[in-house]
Amino acid sequence: MKHTLVALVEDKPGVLTRMASLFRRRGFNIESIAVGHSELPNLSRMTIVVNGTASILEQVRKQLGKVVNVVKVADVTDDNITVRELALIKVKATSSTRSEIIEIADIFRANIVDVASDSLTIEITGDEDKVDSLLNLLRSFGVKEVARTGCIAMLRGSTSQLPVEQKPSKTRKERYNLL
Amino acid sequence: MKLTGAQILCEGLVKEGVDIIFGFPGGAVIPLYDTLPQYPQLRHILVRHEQGAAHAADGYARATGKVGVCFATSGPGATNLVTGIANAFLDSVPVIAVTGQVRRDFIGRDAFQETDITGITLPVTKHNYLVMDVNDLAVVIKQAFHLARTGRPGPILIDIPRDVFLEQADFSYPDRVDLPGYRPTLQGHPAQIKKAAKMINEARHPVIIAGRGVNISKAYGELKHLAEMAQIPVVTTLLGIGCFPEEHALSYGMVGMHGMVYANYAIENADVLIAIGMRFDDRVTGKISAFAPHAHIVHIDIDPAEIGKNVRVDVPIVGDVKMVLQALNKQIAPVDHLDWIGQVDDWRREHPSIDIRDDDGLLPQYVVRQIYEITKGQAIIVTGVGQHQMWAAQHYWFNKPNTLISSGGLGAMGFGLPAAFGAQIGCPDAPVWCIDGDGGFQMTIQELGSIAQEQAPVKIAIINNGYLGMVRQWQQLFYKGRYVATPISCPDFVKVAEGYCISALRVKHKEEVIPAIEQAMAYQGPFLIDFMVEPEENVYPMIPPGATVAESIEEPKQPIKAISDSKRLKVSNI
Structure with missing residues (x-):
């Protein structure tokens, strides 16, 4: 199944390589990847569409989260986007x-x-x-x-995706539920 | 205050509490080495090969709990570090590798001794940096140490071009790090801890499986408290050995492929498995589908990506092991599981996995056991990889944390000698024994030179069977005894040691073992003993790869035919 991941990443050299290398190493196919500046200085927003089962995607999401330059990452496939x-x-x-x-x-x-x-x-x-x-x-x-x-991709409604400053309880709760 | 890049690096190392650096100089790092004499508090230790520097920094870090630091030059210096960096990555060891790089204007032009080392080490470092501006250097050093030692520790590589070492910048060392993408979860989720406590309190056949995370988080007290209060048998992974005293009544030793049969039975029959700071490596689980089939699994780990990666988990708890256990222990009711512990003890009686058979020959297990007896279990044991590693894990009983230092995840032969050297430099007063095989020892044998130069009093026990023994054992058991490329000749290790001005002995008979070990212990400096053990001795018990506990091999099917000493490959008769 196709999954849409949205990641907020630091504008540092090699960020794309770090993420791409992770996909390669774990054997995932990227359908598409799009990167550009976000509303925040020095941060880019990346939308990645990948194919895989839910459990594999969960592992990808966690591994991406471990990349130091990745500030936040979420699987928004099932969200209203x-x-x-x-x-x-x-x-x-x-x-x-x-x-x-x-x-x-x-x-x-x-x-x-x-x-x-x-x-x-x-x-x-x-x-x-x-x-x-x-x-x-x-x-x-x-x-x-x-x-x-x-x-x-972007969430519908007024909630913004992955705000850096405040950590909404939803995301934290989500994280534990997803584990 | 204006400082050069090299001075900024040294200032940063001093600020981070570094006192030992393992390294090897070269063209790109001459400016750095030229600066070292200005910092007498930084002791540089010369190795003979950069792989030795990375392994030594690794051994140093594991033995002391501090961050290990190694230096290498660009190109081949940097690539030689890679095995050591990968080893530290897989075993979560805090190591900082500083490599020189060619001048900035040469980067990308295939200059002399240029390699893209940040690209090469990308998948085997926790993070890495190429510092293109001397003004970034202080921040990078601060971040690197923070990343290396917090969360799930790991190696960090800092690549610094030659001209950045020479360029000047205003120096002020940051007192905090700003890493928005790095916030390890330390406290476990209260609801999950509550769920885990309930599960443990209701368990009838609980088992704790403890890994290196307990050692890293220094949660020995909390683990012991949990085990004793709820009377739970404790088994460990290879790298968890020592986090729970192996002479403790509730300790049932190592699990997995060469683990104790009773420890594996305990897991097979557990109804609740409490996995603490471990990652369900395939050498631990064997066939995944048959692993702990009746158990609800509580998994505590600081790395969320480890949870649910290899086995399904019922109660995941992401957090620092020590903090999670402190919270968990408050909710554990004292109970005894007398029937269950009695059952595991029965298995231990029925399957005495580590009894050493009475044999006139020189058995490797006997050698390890005698080292244990004579060092009174107080030594730091550093091993290479292979049969001797498993015998060391099985037959030496570790009661103190971080006293078994071994290459677990990567399984890097050649780790033993340089890592023992690093451990000895870090703990100059502790007895350090390097137990190595004759194959792996030859991979990094050059570090005898480093040991001799520093007069590090490492005691070296070579378990010499004339084979690449673990591969030979697999060939014997699973490849119809076709010993392809496993018979290996050795130099005369005693003469080699003597060539390095290191005292050495050869032991061929059982009765010489004790006096030789005692002589080594009594000797002030480094000492090597070449134990000519039974060539075709195997490591048992063994669960064949991909098999289940029920298929454990406990005894050889046929009596092992030992080849005579004269059949050993010798350098002289090739």
Whole structure:
């Protein structure tokens, strides 16, 4: 089963290597990994999608938690979360197919970001399923190139994910329950 | 105050209470070594190979409870440390390894003696640093010591480019660390402790299995209190040996592959297993599905990732063993489990796992037992890895914590001699015995030079059977006796020792054992004894790999045919 882990990590050289090395050593496959600055200075937020059973994921989460540069890590798979991914898709387009492709992109609320004489580049944002669906529809026209960012995730509602200063009792309780 | 990077490092070491450094110089660390004379409180001890420095720092740390420190240069110096660092990682030993690195502007260009040692040691250190700015150095040292000695201890590597040693910076040593991602849980969760106490109070066949965590957390008193109050038999892992006095009535020795049969039976029949500061290594559990099949398991460990990793656990308690036991003991009701203890004692009578058979030959078990008798169980015993290690664990009875120093998790042959050297440097007045095999001894034999130079009074007992004995035993039992690459020739160890100006004796007969050990004990300096033991003696009891307690091998199926002395491989007749 696919799990979404969110980690808050220090911006230190080698953090990504440390985490990636851990996945490799324990034999987990990373589906996607996305890193970028967070709202806090010197901290990045990382969203990792991994495949594995619950017990294996629990072990991964604990091992990640042991990495000194990892400030917090949580498995948010079962939480109420917003998950988004951005993809750029370059698809073959002729004068006869161009309007059909644009129509499909409109239905998905995707943007045309580049037009050439024989191709269109479409930008789409959404969860993985939405990106996959669009991609499947476009395949018949001939997809020339795809670039995907991997998923990023955030809790819905006003609670922020993994605040550093205050430790909410929920997380602590969760930790013991998960053990 | 402006100091150079090398001075900042030395200041930091002094501030952290370091007085001993094991190391080997080289190009990238010359500026560091050049600074050492300014710090006479730091005693540098020269080894003969960097692996020896890492093992010595490890042995020093285990014997003294302090952080062990080792230095090496860049490139080969650093890579030679790796086995020692991995060993400290798997056995949770606080070690700080400082390596030189090529100049910053050379990094990444495959410069002379450049290796990416932070990359190489990433999976075998608790954390590591490449210090690219001399202004970060003081903070890094402070963090490194904090990380090494707190939580679950482990090795930390600090890689410092040559020009960072030379560059100057304002020095002030931080008095606190800021590590937002590192907050070990020390106090156990009260609800879990309550649950554990209830389980223990209701247990009919409880067993405590204690590991190195008890030693690290110095929870000997708490463990003894728990065991005595609730009358619970105590068994230990290899690295837990000594955390509970082995002569205690409730001590049932080591468990696992070469553990006591009765200790393994106790676990097999336990209804509550209290695992304290241990991690269910496969050498302890054997076949996981058959391990402690009737038991509810309470697992106390400071590392949350160890809980539920190998076996299912009913009551997990993350915390420092000492603190958790203090809280737990308050809720334990005094009981006696007379029937249960009587049962385990019956198993002990039926399976006297460590009786030494009466034999005119020179048995390795007999040698270990005599070392125990003559040192009155007060020595620090440091072993290599293999048969002799198991015999030392079985036949020497340890009543004091941290007196068996052995490579457990990594199982690194060659650990014995340098680790014994480190332990002796840390405890100059304690009797330190290195019990090693003839195979492993040859892996780090060069450290005789370090021992001779420092005149460290280490006593060395080589259990010499002319084989890589543990592998030979597996070949005999599980590979139809095909002894591939296990017969090993030895140099004349007595002559080698004498070449290093170390006194030495060879013992070939049983009656010479006691006088030789006594002579070694009476001798002021280092002393080596080459015990020419029965070549094909095996370690029993043994649970074959992946098997269960019921499949324990207690006696050899056929009488062991010993090969005659003349058949030993000798250097001279190859």
